[in-house]
Amino acid sequence: MLVVRPAGPADLDHLLELAILSGPGFTSLPEDPDQLSERLDVSRDSFQGALSPQERWYTLMLEESDTGDVDGVGSVKAAVGLKRPFFSLRLSNHTQSSPSVGVRLEHQTLALVNECTGWTEVGSLFLKADRRKGGAGRLLSQSRYMLIGAEPELFAENVLAELRGVFTPDGACPFWDHVAHKFFPMEFDDADRMTGATDKQFILDLAPRHPIYVELLPEPARAVIAKVHPQGVPAMALLESEGFRPNGLVDIFDAGPTVTCQRDNIRTVRDARPLTVRIEAEVEAELPALISTAGVADFRAVRQKAVIDGDTALIGRDAAEALKVKAGDVVRVKS
Template sequence: MIIIRPIQDSDYDALHRIAVESGHGFTSLPVNEELLRKRIAHAEVSFNSSVTEPGNEGYLFVMEDTETGIVVGTCGIEAAVGLEDAFYHYHLGKVVHSSRELNIYNTVETLSLCNDYTGASEICTLFLSETHRKNRNGRFLSRCRFLFMAEHSERFGETVIAEMRGVSDENGSSPFWQWLEDNFFSLDFPTVDYLTGIGKKEFIAELMPKYPIYVNLLSPEAQQVINKVHDKTVPALRLLEAEGFARRGYVDIFDAGPTVEAQASKVKTVCESQKCQVLIGEVESDNNFMVCNTKVADFRAVQTPVLLRETANQVVLPQAVADALMVNEGDWVRLIAN
């Protein structure tokens, strides 16, 4: 059975393997033992904390194949970004240069450094090993976060964002960063990506251009990748767009990948999921639901056929599924069709 649960200290080796697999551009999982262990410890504290409003909590989940005991994927949620370290983006804007006397009117796109998403919740760190990219596991891994947010809404902000990986080549080189490197920095993209991942962000404020950048002054290669996603990120973007996420003109300051946003209460999985009371019995159905319990530290989620009795607000689960979810008959679960 495939389950999703909070990460724990014993998952370090698996998380390190995933960090290596994820490659360049996956800033939130640097290949660094100290930082990965801190990330796990912070998640454990967050899951075990009593929370009434979003703060510095970071929730990291893993997908486990219980038949083998192997962790095959991970995903995360940051409760509120930018509260301790500045959270930077570029915002795409326009400047008009015109002269009525000369009959000239030019519109120029600009990139302006900003901290507009400070305090927003961020879904992040989504990665699934290639061996398990089947049976809707990727979709499940992404959407389970919204079930958790729906059940524990007090822990998250009303605005939810996701930074999508921008364009880079197999060596980790970003055309957008190349222009910044040539003009403002002396660090290559993999190095900058790594420094950001381990929390060393002071160089951003020190070296990043403070004034709006005219897009038409960038190299043609840099201009072409602004607001574009990496080929491997397209499926993740499509999933989020189906949930109601949209671009609002914000892009990453390193690779110019788009940041998408939605109002938490309007995310499809959040507003369409329902709570039902558990009955345990035989289920003969080929439908497929995502089901999670209502716990925090002992959160569990699975994909499974169920027998839904909507008028009675009840759901029939097989005993093995109830055991995996750590629920008994009479307990409540949250679910949505997958």
């Protein structure tokens, strides 16, 4: 059985393996044991409530309960941009016209902004290649929203997700090569690492001070603005199914899109119901349901069969063991 559970310091080897597999441009999964170790400490302290709500960064692991193998990772950062700026490029449309010569032009520009301060971010969604079918990705993705819905007051009213931009099969990034690198004369991996490990002052120091006209950029750069990395297309589809939509912001290095949704309008947050647990050896139900614990501290989630009867959820013994709940406890269920 697949179960989503909190990540902690003991998961360093698992998280490092996933970071290496994720490849370039996955800023929230750096191939740096020290950064990952610090992140896992933060995750532990977040689930234990040892940090103030806005400092919390919850990391979740997708685990095979029988073997203990970890196949994926996801996260929820309670608030971005409070201690370090959350920079993006805003893609804006402009119209210019000259009636005297009968010309009307549409232009797009990119400008550095810091617009999402205090927003909650869902991210770090990554699965091993052999787990990207059969619903594992959907379970891991939706578990983040079940976490938010368990105690929504711990999270911001607006939620965002950043998606990785386009890279070529040989690892090159067209937007970085033709645009961002002109302002950040370093390797992409170094800029990516510094984004996660520093106060981002280098971005403020070096980023363009004036809007960039998209029409003046080389075609390879124009073609990838607000486009998703091929590996991120399924993640984008999952986000859209929850109600997320592009908001006109893109990443400053790879031009991947940002999507947003109001917290209470996220489909899984809105539709999941708190129900009292009943347990039987086996449950007869046509389709499995998304089931999670009802609190953040002990959060766990599975997709298993459940029968809903009024305010009661009948679940199987295996599901109860995976969730670590007993009869009479409250779970949250989304059919």
